Amino acid sequence: MNCRQTSPNPDGTLMTPRQPRTAPTRAAEPPAERPAYDLADAHLLPTPEPIQLVTPEGSPVADPRLPMPDTDTLVRAHDLMVQGRRFNDQAHALVRQGRLAVYPSSHGQEACQVAAAMVLEDQDWLFPTYRDTVAAMVKGVDPVQILLLLAGDWHAGYDPYAHCCAPTATPLATQLVHAAGVGYAARVKGERTVVVAMCGDGATSEGDFHEALNFAAVFKAPVIFLVQNNEFAISVPLSRQTAAPSLAAKAIGYGMPGKRVDGNDVAALLAVLGEAVDRARAGEGPTLVEAHTYRMQAHTNADDATRYRSSEAVKEWEPRDPILRSQAHLLSLGAIDDEHATALTQRVEEMAAEMRLGMSAERELDPTVLFDHVFATPTPQLREQRAQLLDELAREEAAK
Amino acid sequence: MSPMPSADSPVPHVEKITVMQALNRAMRDALRHDETVHVLGEDVGTLGGVFRVTDGLTKEFGERCFDTPLAESGIMGFAIGMAMGGLRPIVEMQFDAFAYPAFEQITSHVAKMRNRTKGQVHLPMVIRIPYGGGIGGVEHHCDSSESYYTHTPGLTVVAPSNPADAYHLLRAAIASPDPVIVMEPKRLYWSKAEVDLSRPRPGIGKAAIVREGKDATIIAYGQSVPVALEAAEVAKREGRDLQVVDLRSLVPFDDATVMAAVASTGRAVVVAEAQGFSSFSSEVAARIGERCFHSLAAPVRRVTGFDIPYPPPKLEKHYLVSVDRILDAVDSLQWEDQ
Numbered sequence: 139m140n141c142r143q144t145s146p147n148p149d150g151t152l153m154t155p156r157q158p159r160t161a162p163t164r165a166a167e168p169p170a171e172r173p174a175y176d177l178a179d180a181h182l183l184p185t186p187e188p189i190q191l192v193t194p195e196g197s198p199v200a201d202p203r204l205p206m207p208d209t210d211t212l213v214r215a216h217d218l219m220v221q222g223r224r225f226n227d228q229a230h231a232l233v234r235q236g237r238l239a240v241y242p243s244s245h246g247q248e249a250c251q252v253a254a255a256m257v258l259e260d261q262d263w264l265f266p267t268y269r270d271t272v273a274a275m276v277k278g279v280d281p282v283q284i285l286l287l288l289a290g291d292w293h294a295g296y297d298p299y300a301h302c303c304a305p306t307a308t309p310l311a312t313q314l315v316h317a318a319g320v321g322y323a324a325r326v327k328g329e330r331t332v333v334v335a336m337c338g339d340g341a342t343s344e345g346d347f348h349e350a351l352n353f354a355a356v357f358k359a360p361v362i363f364l365v366q367n368n369e370f371a372i373s374v375p376l377s378r379q380t381a382a383p384s385l386a387a388k389a390i391g392y393g394m395p396g397k398r399v400d401g402n403d404v405a406a407l408l409a410v411l412g413e414a415v416d417r418a419r420a421g422e423g424p425t426l427v428e429a430h431t432y433r434m435q436a437h438t439n440a441d442d443a444t445r446y447r448s449s450e451a452v453k454e455w456e457p458r459d460p461i462l463r464s465q466a467h468l469l470s471l472g473a474i475d476d477e478h479a480t481a482l483t484q485r486v487e488e489m490a491a492e493m494r495l496g497m498s499a500e501r502e503l504d505p506t507v508l509f510d511h512v513f514a515t516p517t518p519q520l521r522e523q524r525a526q527l528l529d530e531l532a533r534e535e536a537a538k
Numbered sequence: 539m540s541p542m543p544s545a546d547s548p549v550p551h552v553e554k555i556t557v558m559q560a561l562n563r564a565m566r567d568a569l570r571h572d573e574t575v576h577v578l579g580e581d582v583g584t585l586g587g588v589f590r591v592t593d594g595l596t597k598e599f600g601e602r603c604f605d606t607p608l609a610e611s612g613i614m615g616f617a618i619g620m621a622m623g624g625l626r627p628i629v630e631m632q633f634d635a636f637a638y639p640a641f642e643q644i645t646s647h648v649a650k651m652r653n654r655t656k657g658q659v660h661l662p663m664v665i666r667i668p669y670g671g672g673i674g675g676v677e678h679h680c681d682s683s684e685s686y687y688t689h690t691p692g693l694t695v696v697a698p699s700n701p702a703d704a705y706h707l708l709r710a711a712i713a714s715p716d717p718v719i720v721m722e723p724k725r726l727y728w729s730k731a732e733v734d735l736s737r738p739r740p741g742i743g744k745a746a747i748v749r750e751g752k753d754a755t756i757i758a759y760g761q762s763v764p765v766a767l768e769a770a771e772v773a774k775r776e777g778r779d780l781q782v783v784d785l786r787s788l789v790p791f792d793d794a795t796v797m798a799a800v801a802s803t804g805r806a807v808v809v810a811e812a813q814g815f816s817s818f819s820s821e822v823a824a825r826i827g828e829r830c831f832h833s834l835a836a837p838v839r840r841v842t843g844f845d846i847p848y849p850p851p852k853l854e855k856h857y858l859v860s861v862d863r864i865l866d867a868v869d870s871l872q873w874e875d876q
Contacts, residue, residue, distance in 0.1 A: 298658060511657040512653050513790075514657075517743070517790035518793060
């Protein structure tokens, strides 16, 4: 190669970064005037036992740590759990009929699903995962639209802004950071919005779980992180996710309160989440809530749970079913009766029929939509490719 | 950096500023113009960024230019939420390779949100990434990472090469309804030019012919543009008249300008600092081959970095695109007089 160039760089300089990250870039912070461990922070630790307001048999707990929600609210929660159970079981059946590709059911976790959305107002945001379809329904999203993702029609089948419900998240924990950002934006704009962000026990191992909680705590974002600890991440038990004394115990590491709650006790969930929502709305920052529950069915229809857990282990959880519990409790209060149950059954069967109808309908899918929302304005290249597809389709049509 | 007047003023005002000052001014003007604009990142607050690109913004705008915890995925995800919540965040990734922890957030969420919600949720956010080498930086500080982003549908990617484009492309990025990645040429942060920022520039999606020439077309972007221009200057002394195209916008790609330019000369060399294999420069070369084949007098050549991890400072001169390498490539374009 000839040496026609005279200087090492075109502008004749050899620049060096003034502050590469490998060099110290921050002035040292003044030492904080607090002991290494402040006993005043102990209130951030969760209670040794999960908070419970109603026993599995349906009796109120003698010494509740929180006030019992009012009976009307409990009846509404019960009805929604029954509706949620029907949603789960109908969706499960739709997979067997080939209408849905797959369904990750929250059967047995309906108390968490219902409470997560019930504690929110219309303008509050919910960030659900793929297993939180019932929570999305309780937030107001149409059941058929929720299932369009799993039916294979489109990635998100509903308008997230219509009910302040983010698309159900498929990657783990990534949505938790978005939730923190939405909470921050609301705080900056002076809105009263709070956010409930959901994940499972497996997701707590992800880096984004840590980053989300840390960001939310540092910026006092009004976010409630609800971890449904259902003991399995597909096949892997909780003991492979963490050696922490509890998932809620992680909260103190971020400087936020951590709460353990019986995840099959909808009364306790409403009370604990409601308190966390009030706290967030008052500007006091985020809370981590760990709900102890159990995944009663396989991860999805495509999973074989007998390969990694015994049916005896699953049976142990059957008497702790959230709907049986709330039913026993409300019957003992005289808040529901046979007439109520009959009307409720009719309502949820109507919903199930709508789900079947919605999923059986031949929905016209326009393939050109594939190009229409990649950018606000399609690039010249996408316009070319869209025209190519239209041409292919026209030729296919002509050949018929 | 002293406070500067707003470039939003229609009054013509010629001044000599650096790329870094132009970027700073773009953010300052946007922050003044639109209260939903926020700047976030590592050290962007009190310090003003490790390269000082956000200098003075926290002083003027308070918490609207703020330091975050040191976690790139968190920064990116947080900005996604801010955008969903109605703000226009500008994220600074401190260095090219430090953006990799945010890769999932960028490729799975920033890029896809509009599409997966059929346009109902869009993310008007800007990701600023100082990229490239030639600054004597140690490992992980000198990557040219643009091809990861140009390969991802849903991301707009721009790469300014001079102060005027730095200002106007960043303003356009902030105003865009879509997420835009601004690949900032860190070696050119301190390079100056006389500019009149009140004069409009071509928008995102438009390439510019920055030097007219009739013998061959050099296509470059970002910090390779000054190298291409210098090569053209040397070539002129040797009797070759080289045209130089500054792509400015990688996505959307300006096929029209590039193909017209190449058709006018019949010879093309694509120049990029990034490793060449499976890179954005490969895409440019392929497009020219597909669209200009019958205008070409010679195969399209590429001048890129070697397919090796970016070298340590004492060896980087062997890696970087040079005037010599560009001229050698031009020499190989099957000239009839040879």
